[in-house]
Amino acid sequence: MEIKLVAGPFDQVQADALVAIVMEDSAAPAEVSGAASWLLDLRTSGEFTGKPGEIAILHQPKGLAAKRLVLVGGGKTGDKQHKFDAAALRRTVGGAVRTLKQKGIKTLAFLLNGFSGEAAVEGAMLGNYEPDQYKTSTDNKSLDVFCVIGPASLKDDVDRGRILGDAQNFTRDLVNEPGNKLTPTELARRAKEMADELRLDCEIMDQDRMRQLGMGSLLGVSQGSAEPPAFIVIRYKPTGAVTSKDHLALIGKGVTFDTGGISIKPSDSMEKMKYDMAGGAAVIGAMKAIGQLKPNIPVTAFIPAVENMPGGKAYRPGDILKSLDGKTIEVLNTDAEGRLILNDAITYARRMGCTHLVDAATLTGAIVVALGHVHIGAFTNNDAMLGRVMTAAKAEGEKMWHMPLDDDYKELLKSTFADLANIGGRYGGAISAAYFLKEFAGDTPWVHLDIAGTAWLDDAKPFMAKGPSGVGVRTFTKLALDWKS
Ligand code: BES
Ligand code: ZN
Ligand code: ZN
Numbered sequence: 001m002e003i004k005l006v007a008g009p010f011d012q013v014q015a016d017a018l019v020a021i022v023m024e025d026s027a028a029p030a031e032v033s034g035a036a037s038w039l040l041d042l043r044t045s046g047e048f049t050g051k052p053g054e055i056a057i058l059h060q061p062k063g064l065a066a067k068r069l070v071l072v073g074g075g076k077t078g079d080k081q082h083k084f085d086a087a088a089l090r091r092t093v094g095g096a097v098r099t100l101k102q103k104g105i106k107t108l109a110f111l112l113n114g115f116s117g118e119a120a121v122e123g124a125m126l127g128n129y130e131p132d133q134y135k136t137s138t139d140n141k142s143l144d145v146f147c148v149i150g151p152a153s154l155k156d157d158v159d160r161g162r163i164l165g166d167a168q169n170f171t172r173d174l175v176n177e178p179g180n181k182l183t184p185t186e187l188a189r190r191a192k193e194m195a196d197e198l199r200l201d202c203e204i205m206d207q208d209r210m211r212q213l214g215m216g217s218l219l220g221v222s223q224g225s226a227e228p229p230a231f232i233v234i235r236y237k238p239t240g241a242v243t244s245k246d247h248l249a250l251i252g253k254g255v256t257f258d259t260g261g262i263s264i265k266p267s268d269s270m271e272k273m274k275y276d277m278a279g280g281a282a283v284i285g286a287m288k289a290i291g292q293l294k295p296n297i298p299v300t301a302f303i304p305a306v307e308n309m310p311g312g313k314a315y316r317p318g319d320i321l322k323s324l325d326g327k328t329i330e331v332l333n334t335d336a337e338g339r340l341i342l343n344d345a346i347t348y349a350r351r352m353g354c355t356h357l358v359d360a361a362t363l364t365g366a367i368v369v370a371l372g373h374v375h376i377g378a379f380t381n382n383d384a385m386l387g388r389v390m391t392a393a394k395a396e397g398e399k400m401w402h403m404p405l406d407d408d409y410k411e412l413l414k415s416t417f418a419d420l421a422n423i424g425g426r427y428g429g430a431i432s433a434a435y436f437l438k439e440f441a442g443d444t445p446w447v448h449l450d451i452a453g454t455a456w457l458d459d460a461k462p463f464m465a466k467g468p469s470g471v472g473v474r475t476f477t478k479l480a481l482d483w484k485s
Pocket of ligand 2: 258260334335336337338
């Protein structure tokens with residue numbers, strides 16, 4: 001989809017639809033005043049009052065070059081609980097795009113009217129996306145052009161929206177790929193292709209290199225698969241003198257398919273486990289945005305990529321693995337594989353000199369039980385670091401909930417035969433998983449984001465298709481862009 005910014009005049013903009021947001025509790029934008037009596041009729045009949053999700057379409061509007069005038073409800077302006085913020089704008093525009101594209105509308109002009117160009121463009125791009133790459137025929141229709149009507153001074157704002165929208169859809173494409181297509185090798189190839197385009201440094205470590213380094217925990221997981229593992233490292237360095245000593249690491253779980261291994265998962269919904277690399281994909285997508293938006297802090301992405309399979313060479317319950325940092329781990333369940341690849345990635349990131357760590361992982365079913373599909377579970381060993389991540393997440397409308405990580409949880413991971421067990425029993429599963437990772441973060445400020453409940457939509461939303469959500473990309477990018485040492 002092409003993104004444009006035009007200054008107007010709005011009445012001369014050629015488009016299949018000219019879209020304006022109308023709030024429930026305030027007057028319609030001046031530009032639609034030509035349709036004032038129509039709007040009054042709509043409001044008095046109750047057909048369109050400006051509530052979220054409402055839409056009214058007027059064909060051949062008088063005095064407009066556009067073929068249709070479309071009013072979209074935005075809800076209340078000042079309502080404290082439901083503030084019309086960037087997140088609401090993103091949803092409103094996304095919802096309008098999804099409704100209108102199904103009607104065959106190809107070019108849409110949007111009256112920005114003082115709203116954020118960035119959020120409007122993102123909303124349009126996210127709403128236009130369909131996970132239908134593998135359909136040879138489909139009823140899905142899509143927009144060709146999304147044109148923002150607003151002053152030229154908004155160019156950077158609109159550009160940021162385009163870059164972020166594109167990065168999120170890139171992540172969603174990766175997550176949507178099935179396990180037979182997106183192997184660890186293929187994930188690495190796609191990451192490298194993106195990095196090369198943006199002239200970011202990208203290193204793919206192979207199995208031999210990982211063995212040399214001593215990543216026994218990661219290699220234990222991958223040994224059951226016919227697909228070799230890959231450890232993806234993408235480096236962004238600011239141009240010019242870097243004054244800060246800080247170095248941010250973004251670490252993402254990249255299990256391209258999780259069968260559970262020998263502790264095999266039930267077959268119900270197992271097909272969804274292609275999204276077990278959503279953390280890795282979010283990190284790669286964020287690097288795509290970071291490579292273009294160029295924050296002032298060095299950022300390195302680490303994506304351990306493996307496939308978790310049963311088989312004659314697979315690791316078994318009872319096996320003891322030796323991690324890169326030297327700790328031994330007793331495997332009590334081969335389905336708790338995420339923490340086994342992430343601990344080696346965390347240790348490696350620390351060795352590479354990263355001073356602040358964030359990881360994203362579809363780590364546990366338990367976080368879905370705890371928080372449903374609304375909030376990301378956020379865990380930390382450092383409240384200031386969590387504050388930075390939460391501030392970025394809030395600004396970007398990605399909901400997070402601070403979960404506990406007291407030392408009382410440590411005993412859950414006791415093992416008779418090794419330093420740590422890889423599972424912590426039936427209760428508090430998301431916390432014991434996070435605690436396991438904390439053991440490897442040491443004193444480096446670290447935040448762990450469990451995105452198992454938020455990286456995949458089981459049902460479509462009015463503003464977004466079913467399937468991968470692209471969650472994490474916006475928060476990571478914002479975190480890097482707003483970094484203050
Ligand atoms: N990839 C899963 C977690 C998951 C579950 C992601 C549902 C998305 C949706 C992870 O590797 C896993 O299987 N975790 C186990 C841990 C258990 C064995 C301690 C789980 O959550 O059941
Ligand atoms: Zn698993
Ligand atoms: Zn997993």
